[in-house]
Amino acid sequence: MNKIYYIASCDTCRKIIKSLPKGNDLVFRDIKQDPLTADELEEMHQLSGSYEALFSKKAQLYKSMNLKDKSLTEEDYKKYILEHYTFLSRPVFVINNAVYVGGTQQNMLQVMKALANV
Helix, strand or coil: CCEEEECCCCHHHHHHHHHCCCCCCCEEEECCCCCCCHHHHHHHHHHHCCCHHHECCCCHHHHHCCHHHCCCCHHHHHHHHHHCHHHECCCEEEECCEEEECCCHHHHHHHHHHHHCC
16 A cells, blocks of 8 residues: 655645645555554654654754754654654655655655556
8 A cells, every 4th residue: 555644734745745646546644633653654664774764854843852962863763753743754655665755856756756657
């Protein structure tokens, strides 16, 4: 099952969702309304290779909690992502057992290519 994890109130996520091809067969998951489970995070971790790759250092909480001044471990990244949705870098696509994290132009080109092959 191919999925997109996003936040409905995020302008970047909304813009990306609008740009997706119609009939894309994705399951949409607003992680603010329906929080990420440990199993889902573990699946993303298996596909990405690290929790840090899934972690958003742009999150306001990252700055306000002074996390940038701390030396975070993989377990720390996992804990923070599970504690608060804002720590997951968004959007996250899981398509055909591959993970695509974030909304960079290069990443979105890969997502579009993957969706064309679904």
